């Protein structure tokens with residue numbers, strides 16, 4: 001039965017974090033207003049924030065505490081999973097919000113910040129447990145980290161000092177490695193929380209529960225029973241106002257290095273022996289190390305790169321977006337065929353695709369099982385031999401489907417494909433799924449890094465992306481093709497699968 005509105009079902013036994021101060025750098029930006037503070041507000045509604053806490057916004061804009069609070073109030077009202085009325089505790093929450101204007105590269109600003117934090121901690125009896133959050137443009141990460149180091153703010157003076165680093169984490173292996181080194185000069189690896197918001201999504205975490213919380217799937221989760229796997233992260237939005245950033249990044253860096261690689265590792269990693277950040281991330285790194293990016297002639301046949309372009313000018317065209325080079329070759333869509341060189345997955349193709357300005361927003365992972373070895377029933381409807389398929393629908397309609405064969409009632413032995421469907425909303429209620437940032441902020445406060453990336457994981461993931469990106473830049477890739485906005489992408493992506501007699505599946509849309 002659908003429940004009535006129950007924003008945080010089943011919270012018994014969930015720990016509350018210890019008293020702490022959260023300092024957000026880049027607090028006047030969009031992420032803070034749209035995601036971070038609404039997530040903290042939802043956690044406060046669920047009584048999941050510490051008994052004593054402070055949230056300090058720091059950025060260049062000259063705002064007062066009151067200005068900051070009213071901006072955040074508007075953010076919660078517009079973007080919060082739980083609105084102001086549903087929660088009804090805005091005034092209390094707002095009293096924990098403070099703001100300090102700073103210059104990111106100026107040591108004096110950090111001395112002011114240290115004094116500001118200490119004064120508030122003393123006033124509100126909050127011990128010096130601190131979580132710094134880098135929500136600024138990535139070029140500011142190193143200067144901020146260095147200044148935190150110089151002023152002693154990175155030192156652990158209470159129970160913890162941690163730093164959350166937003167994406168993008170580097171733009172290739174070299175820059176990611178360099179960023180890791182610079183962070184490690186100031187913070188220990190166990191203090192660093194590299195965020196990938198996909199890992200905060202409930203349905204993404206559920207891939208692990210599905211695989212390792214049920215006995216019936218793991219025995220068939222391998223090359224003997226699985227024909228291939230598809231991971232589709234399709235977006236209907238275009239690049240909008242992000243052209244300046246996007247044209248330097250492209251879809252491989254923006255979506256594949258982080259989100260799609262995370263999904264790939266969750267589907268393919270070996271079971272860790274416990275739910276533990278080190279063990280879990282060890283398994284993820286092992287599988288990332290085994291991913292073989294296309295090389296040589298395969299770069300041409302096993303990768304697709306494309307850009308959206310409206311043929312009749314009535315839709316968006318990437319090259320006309322603000323901030324985009326009118327001759328840009330940056331792909332807004334890519335499809336890849338990857339292989340994993342280990343015992344479990346040898347020879348199984350993994351098809352990954354992602355793009356902008358497509359027909360709908362859909363994120364799904366499809367496990368396509370092999371056909372039955374011998375078919376007994378020949379009086380079938382056209383789709384009767386469709387092999388079993390398990391689809392994880394990650395967004396927007398969260399749930400999963402299992403396709404299997406059944407007998408058509410009546411004479412003969414006619415078969416037909418049917419779906420067994422489970423949707424989260426029908427069990428847990430429409431608003432039950434927390435926002436990714438709620439989970440991740442809570443975990444960072446609790447000191448659980450399981451859902452954050454480790455230095456080596458990020459670098460192995462960049463190794464895969466770099467190999468493809470560099471092959472494309474050397475001209476070894478397929479030609480850039482174009483697709484009409486509002487479609488499901490370029491025909492070249494269909495051709496890539498058709499070469500092995502396969503086709504893309506869209507199981508999570510009607």
Ligand code: BG6
Pocket residue numbers: 167197235254255
């Ligand atoms: C971000 C990318 O990391 O993820 C964006 O930079 C993309 O380009 C977004 O739109 C997608 O996230 P979600 O949660 O909407 O699937």
